[in-house]
Amino acid sequence: MSSLHLLRSELSVNPKTLLWLTIVSATSTTLVLAVVNIAAEQAQAGGAGLRLALLFVVATALYAAAQTAVTRICATEVEGLVDRLRGDVVEAIRHSDMQSLDAIGQAKSFAALTRDCQTVSRCVPMLAVGAQDAVTLLFVSVYVAWLSLAAFGAVTVFLVLAVWLHWRRMAELRQETRQAETAEMELFDGLRGMLHGQKEIRLNERRGQDVIGDLARISRRTKTAKTAIKQRWAREFAAIQLAFYLLVGVMVFVVPMVTTTFHTEAIQATTAAMFMIGPIGTVVQAVPIIGDAEHALTGLYALKDSLRGGRKVESTTLAPMAPPQEIVLSQLSYRYPDDKGDYGFSVGPLNARFRAGEITFITGGNGSGKSTFLRLLVGLIPASGGTLSVDGEIVTENRMQSYRDTISAVFADYHLFRRLYGIPPEAWQAAKPLLVRLGLDTKVRIEDATFSTLALSAGQRKRLALVVADMENKPVLILDEWAADQDPHFRRLFYEEILPAYRAQGKIVICVTHDDRWFGVADRILAMRDGTFVEEGTG
Ligand SMILES: Nc1ncnc2c1ncn2[C@@H]1O[C@H](COP(=O)(O)OP(=O)(O)OP(=O)(O)O)[C@@H](O)[C@H]1O
Structure with a gap:
């Protein structure tokens, strides 16, 4: 259809x-x-x-x-x-x-x-x-x-001719319009890059000139394509109008030559033709719009x-899941789809156990698959094999959202919403002490379920993301290199006070980290290489 x-x-x-x-x-x-x-x-x-x-x-x-x-x-x-x-x-x-x-x-x-x-x-x-x-x-x-009938014949011939000519030319115009759209999308992409890359542009005059030069070239191409389309449209529109003036001319000068009775109706039929010019303009404009x-x-x-x-994730009618005491991965694996002939990166098979009241650190080099493992653990990407169980129950697709609802996370590419979506008002008050400890109380206030500002440093924003995760107060907490952009004071606070406090609350805590100085804080350390856990140790 x-x-x-x-x-x-x-x-x-x-x-x-x-x-x-x-x-x-x-x-x-x-x-x-x-x-x-x-x-x-x-x-x-x-x-x-x-x-x-x-x-x-x-x-x-x-x-x-x-x-x-x-x-x-x-x-x-x-x-x-x-x-x-x-x-x-x-x-x-x-x-x-x-x-x-x-x-x-x-x-x-x-x-x-x-x-x-x-x-x-x-x-x-x-x-x-x-x-x-x-x-x-x-x-x-x-x-x-x-x-x-003679005037009707003239009108019909003109209408059919005008529509036929117009449609023929519209096919070409549609093709040109698509090309102009593609050029415009390329221009928008370039403009987005130019706006996002202002710092890099300012630090390199030649780069700036190259970017502007490239943009000017794409902009000229877009201008040429769009001008051609607009001019063609103007000609098209004028041609249709002209066709109807010609029709009026035909009625006044030509039809009376072929019929002797027409002179009485000539003015009336001509007036009718004039009434058609407006609607025909609208119809002509509407036709390409169908496309x-x-x-x-x-x-x-x-x-x-x-x-x-x-994979569809239905969530609305599902029963909530009890706070997990143990999450078990058994032969869990995932593979990114192949990209233009290149094999997609794969993780697994992974076997691991995460218990309530324990802190697990995940370590490993860049690209070893730590973030992918976290996405898999949280059920953001579908496992291609193996199982993930909570307290002995395999988490099926139907239970996935209930499972996810037990988890708070600050991912490496986290997003901080300005509004406190999904967080009850009583949690805002409870967050005050953590805001103070993380040095954010003088920077950010919570007003009407909204942070007063997000104009913060990278480290401050990450601390605020932890405050949000804390406000959610879920039994599982996952943090991807949270401390990477914190100064020594907050790093120490995080490893020596905040994480142990979560352990004491009975949470399952899983952190991706490279901070070997604090490896002693963890109950278990899993090292990743090429998408698998190569080593399991204790902190
Ligand atoms: N969306 C994606 N689509 C396809 N492949 C991806 C995608 N995201 C990551 N990869 C691939 O998966 C591999 C592992 O990436 P991942 O982000 O899990 O590593 P990481 O251990 O977290 O690295 P880092 O320490 O740099 O954050 C990378 O080599 C990358 O090529």
Whole structure:
């Protein structure tokens, strides 16, 4: 089913309502036209009657009411649809596993949620107006046929010719539009790099010139492509208008030569042709938009499908898991998908045991698989083999979210939300002592479930991330190189006071660390190399 068909099935308005409003709009336009023609005739004979003036007022009022209703319905429907689609994609992202998300890429998801949603919001109402004007064109054509079959013949020939020529040229234009879009995306990427890389640019004049030069080149390419499209559009639009002026010329000069009866209807048919110029312009503009709307909707539906195609994590109705006393990995493994012929890195098979009230350190060189192991342990990526059990129960896909709900973590690539999502107000008060100990109480306040600022140093932000994990107060705590960017004071505080306190609270604590000076703090040390634990020791 095409995405436009899917779109129709998602609209909550009854299509018949839109159809009736469209018919009212087209009928009233045709009525206005007929009244104008009759009134002009009567004016020649001495003056138009009051009844005709009233009919004119009623027809224009009907037209305005139908137009307003269609526009209002379209705005409500389309914004509702965009809101639903955006919500669906966000939900699909939330329930999809990290592997599918990684495969899709953040840029694609972001483009769907922003650009594609905007395109649907902009294009679909124009399609509705285009469809409405197409019906108006049909009605006015019927009126012209009623006036004069010869004039109708001329109108039909011109319409068919104009539409055919237009569609032929639109196919080329669509291709050029896609190319311009690609150039524009490249430009946006370059601009993003330029903004993010300001420090690096300032430290190297030549790099700065290269970046600006490259951007200018891409920008020129985008400008050329977009200017060509706009100029082609302007020519196209002018050609269609010109075609209709030609039609008027044909009616006034040519049709009277082939028929003897036409002279009486010439002015009326010509007026009708003038009434067609507006709608034909709208229809002409709406046609290429079908492609844009279809393209954006296809992108959104495809993203939704591929997110749902991955491992789906249903969570809402699951029973909470009791605080784990022991997490056991048995032959657990994972392999990143192959990348363009290169084998994906794999971890495992991994065997390990993590107990409540124990601290485990994970060590190993760069790229040995520590972060991947943590993602696997937390269930962010699906194991390709082996099992993960909590207190003797194998954590199946259905139990994965309940399991994850027992874990707090500060990953190496953590994200700090400014709002305290998912943390109850009583925890904010309880966090005060840790904020003080971590030297953050003079920097950050919690106001209305929100941190007063995130404009902090890298070390301060990481400390704040630990405060958030602490506020969650979960039985399992996972920290990936947390102390790496802390000064000696906070490093000591972390290893000698904070971690032992968590152990005393009975938490399962797992830390990736290279700080061999504090290895004595751990109950167990697991060393990783090439994705496997090569050594197990005690602290
Ligand atoms: N999203 C990904 N897709 C494909 N391969 C990945 C991905 N993330 C990491 N890898 C690969 O997995 C390997 C291990 O990476 P990982 O981040 O787990 O190592 P690490 O031990 O945490 O390293 P570091 O000490 O540098 O943080 C790397 O060689 C990398 O090529």
